[in-house]
Amino acid sequence: MEHKAVSSGAALLSALVFALVAFVHFTSRRNTASGPTPPSLHDPIPFVFNTVQFVFNNEKFMKRATKALERSPVVRFWMGTTPVYLFGGPKHYQAIFASRDLTYNGIMLQIGFPKLWRMTREEIQRFANDKSGHKETPLPGTEHVPPQQRYWATKYHVLYDFLSRKHHIKPIVDEFARQFSRDVVEKFPLGQWTTLSIDELTRRDFTRCAITTLFGPKILELNPDFLDAFWYFDSYASVLVYGFPRWMYPQPFRASDRFLDRIEKYVEAGLKDFDWNGPDVDAQWEPHFGTRITRELTKWLTDAGFQRKSVAGALGTLVFGQNSNTIPVVSWMLMELNKDPQLLSAVRAEVADAFVTDPLTGARTLDTQKVAALPLLQSLFTEILRLRVSMVIMRVADRPMTINGVDVPRGALVHAYSRIAQTDEATWGSPEHPADQFWPERHIKYVEERDPETGTLRKRREFAMAASPACFFPFGGGVPMCPGRHFAKNEIFTMVAILVDRFEMEFVRWTNPDGSPSDRPAESDQRFSGIGSLPPDRDMIVRWKRIR
Numbered sequence: 001m002e003h004k005a006v007s008s009g010a011a012l013l014s015a016l017v018f019a020l021v022a023f024v025h026f027t028s029r030r031n032t033a034s035g036p037t038p039p040s041l042h043d044p045i046p047f048v049f050n051t052v053q054f055v056f057n058n059e060k061f062m063k064r065a066t067k068a069l070e071r072s073p074v075v076r077f078w079m080g081t082t083p084v085y086l087f088g089g090p091k092h093y094q095a096i097f098a099s100r101d102l103t104y105n106g107i108m109l110q111i112g113f114p115k116l117w118r119m120t121r122e123e124i125q126r127f128a129n130d131k132s133g134h135k136e137t138p139l140p141g142t143e144h145v146p147p148q149q150r151y152w153a154t155k156y157h158v159l160y161d162f163l164s165r166k167h168h169i170k171p172i173v174d175e176f177a178r179q180f181s182r183d184v185v186e187k188f189p190l191g192q193w194t195t196l197s198i199d200e201l202t203r204r205d206f207t208r209c210a211i212t213t214l215f216g217p218k219i220l221e222l223n224p225d226f227l228d229a230f231w232y233f234d235s236y237a238s239v240l241v242y243g244f245p246r247w248m249y250p251q252p253f254r255a256s257d258r259f260l261d262r263i264e265k266y267v268e269a270g271l272k273d274f275d276w277n278g279p280d281v282d283a284q285w286e287p288h289f290g291t292r293i294t295r296e297l298t299k300w301l302t303d304a305g306f307q308r309k310s311v312a313g314a315l316g317t318l319v320f321g322q323n324s325n326t327i328p329v330v331s332w333m334l335m336e337l338n339k340d341p342q343l344l345s346a347v348r349a350e351v352a353d354a355f356v357t358d359p360l361t362g363a364r365t366l367d368t369q370k371v372a373a374l375p376l377l378q379s380l381f382t383e384i385l386r387l388r389v390s391m392v393i394m395r396v397a398d399r400p401m402t403i404n405g406v407d408v409p410r411g412a413l414v415h416a417y418s419r420i421a422q423t424d425e426a427t428w429g430s431p432e433h434p435a436d437q438f439w440p441e442r443h444i445k446y447v448e449e450r451d452p453e454t455g456t457l458r459k460r461r462e463f464a465m466a467a468s469p470a471c472f473f474p475f476g477g478g479v480p481m482c483p484g485r486h487f488a489k490n491e492i493f494t495m496v497a498i499l500v501d502r503f504e505m506e507f508v509r510w511t512n513p514d515g516s517p518s519d520r521p522a523e524s525d526q527r528f529s530g531i532g533s534l535p536p537d538r539d540m541i542v543r544w545k546r547i548r
């Protein structure tokens with residue numbers, strides 16, 4: 001496993017610079033708020049300590065934030081020179097996701113575009129100048145903006161239509177199921193036991209299959225070390241996103257350069273070889289770009305004159321969104337199944353109904369829509385997302401505003417933390433199953449019904465989230481909610497269903513990152529706290545036998 005490298009010298013230097021900048025900024029800033037100011041999160045070195053801890057030791061920061069939110073539903077702290085209002089509780093989460101004055105666009109302008117999409121100032125300014133909104137119809141007063149300058153609307157259309165709409169997603173998921181089945185058949189000889197670690201399988205084979213499905217095979221053919229470059233980048237993602245400028249701390253940017261250089265190569269080849277007037281122009285999948293989302297994103301940004309690096313940055317963010325989050329979730333699901341043979345056989349029995357056997361050829365295929373509705377699998381998935389996803393949801397206040405009586409000045413950041421909401425004891429806990437423990441049936445309700453054939457009473461499982469959905473936001477919420485969430489669920493369910501259906505599995509042992517035996521099971525790797533799914537910090541060795 002890669003490690004997040006943190007240079008203490010860079011952190012210290014950054015801290016001093018921040019202190020100076022924050023002091024100057026703070027003393028010249030007027031707070032426009034008129035109501036009572038929420039309590040501050042203790043900051044032993046004003047403007048510096050919280051910022052540095054948030055970036056470099058987010059787990060500890062989260063623990064302090066959790067304690068502070070137990071005393072007050074909102075607390076304030078500084079991220080460098082910007083005030084942050086951190087909210088807790090369902091009422092506040094709902095207000096944040098529903099607010100029109102709290103924007104995700106501001107986060108893209110400050111962080112997403114410069115750090116991930118790697119846009120130039122001029123390119124970011126184009127988005128900043130566009131006030132016409134994200135909808136198809138421009139906001140009142142902006143009807144004059146030419147369609148090609150409606151950057152937010154185009155971004156929204158490309159990402160959300162091609163990643164979220166059922167008719168675009170279904171063929172991608174079916175393609176993924178086809179490739180995944182083929183890959184496991186090729187890798188594992190029928191009837192033979194093979195010993196392999198979950199980490200090796202998920203971060204190599206499954207990631208390769210996921211990337212080939214979304215981006216087509218060329219990206220890996222042109223770059224044999226693409227997976228290494230991606231996981232190396234992933235290990236630096238949080239410090240890149242929340243961290244410091246390149247001159248202060250260059251390693252995350254170098255990791256990003258290495259990753260994006262490879263995507264640029266793929267973009268160049270695709271633009272050269274794909275026939276933009278040919279029969280594949282509307283295809284849901286073709287071998288140059290893979291899916292439509294990748295092709296449309298490339299075409300939009302290229303036609304609009306964005307530099308190649310920004311095109312690569314947009315695609316790289318998609319690779320990151322796809323794998324950095326789904327791969328740890330699959331790993332956790334496989335680990336839980338291998339830890340608990342009873343759970344494994346219950347899931348196996350449930351999944352069997354989602355396979356269809358062709359009476360003529362005997363071919364067994366997965367009904368990807370049916371599998372997505374299975375109650376136990378949904379409960380298992382929800383429980384993993386609840387416990388293993390740690391997202392900092394961030395919005396910018398576009399104007400001075402009030403959230404449930406709390407004044408928030410213009411330009412302030414508003415934060416909500418998925419992990420705090422999703423592990424709250426009062427919300428999720430039950431006497432036998434505290435909120436911080438994994439319980440695969442937490443989101444199951446048993447319904448009694450009469451068997452139509454035998455007339456006997458039987459219990460049927462139904463999926464029912466254990467608490468208010470307002471306290472569950474692994475995919476964020478409101479307009480910018482993750483566009484890949486349906487794809488993620490389908491992709492993960494497909495992998496798990498095919499594996500439990502085709503394989504016998506046996507737990508062998510836990511291992512440390514260096515391969516030596518571990519004396520404890522995996523826990524969440526908190527180095528990824530605040531940035532997405534938390535991967536397991538230990539690996540599991542499993543014996544696999546393909547039975548069909």
Ligand code: HEM
Pocket residue numbers: 104159163317318321322323325326329389391393394473474475476477478480481482483484485487488532533
């Ligand atoms: C378990 C899996 C996943 C989790 C937990 C997750 C979570 C999130 C979250 C929390 C956000 C920000 C939403 C907000 O601020 O309200 C986000 C954005 C995003 N996600 Fe996901 N995601 C997952 C899978 C995926 C997949 C599979 C893809 C693509 C195939 C994807 C693509 C994206 C993109 C492109 C954005 C940024 C959207 C924008 O710029 O407007 N995600 N995701």
